[in-house]
Amino acid sequence: MNRFTPGRLFKSRGRPYQILGTKDHWTRDGRYVEMIRYQSVCAETGCERTFRALSTKSRIRKGQLNKRCELHHAPGIPVPIKKVRKKRPKARLKKPTAAALLRARRERAVQRAILAVQRVQRPSYLD
Known part of the structure; x- marks a missing residue:
């Protein structure tokens, strides 16, 4: 299954994202890059705006995604991440x-x- 198919929902660092589609992009030095369009809800507290953004496949794999809308965009300031609950280990064998x-x-x-x-x-x- 293609990881970047339109309509696919995924989570990155606890935030839900939805892939909308792809966009062709050529860099200044002439290389072809396929950009991924995605949407999410702003991470700023109290803001419920849905925003859309573009990113490369490698940045999505690394989890380097926009987390805030254009109004609250704050590069370099981390979003508070909910701590992931650790799963209880299964019963140990004696x-x-x-x-x-x-x-x-x-x-x-x-x-x-x-x-x-x-x-x-x-x-x-x-x-």
């Missing part, structure tokens, strides 16, 4: 006790001895 390890070792030795007898060999514990 370490086997020494008795359980010894029991498992004995059981493996018995299984090896049974296999040796079945192969008409002398069991290793008789050596």
Whole structure:
């Protein structure tokens, strides 16, 4: 699936964005760059304006996106980011006790001895 298809919703650093489409752009040195149009809601508290912006694919991947509308645009001043809640780790497996390890070792030795007898060999514990 193309990551930059129009209509796709994504989140970057907790802020929702929607991709509107692409725009062809040629740089001054003649290189072709595909710009991505996106829209979002202004991050300034109390401002509910929806703004549209352009960015390159690499800047979107790096999370370097505009977060405020043209009215509140403030380069270099970070937007307060909601702290992401850490997921609880799943139940840890307990370490086997020494008795359980010894029991498992004995059981493996018995299984090896049974296999040796079945192969008409002398069991290793008789050596």
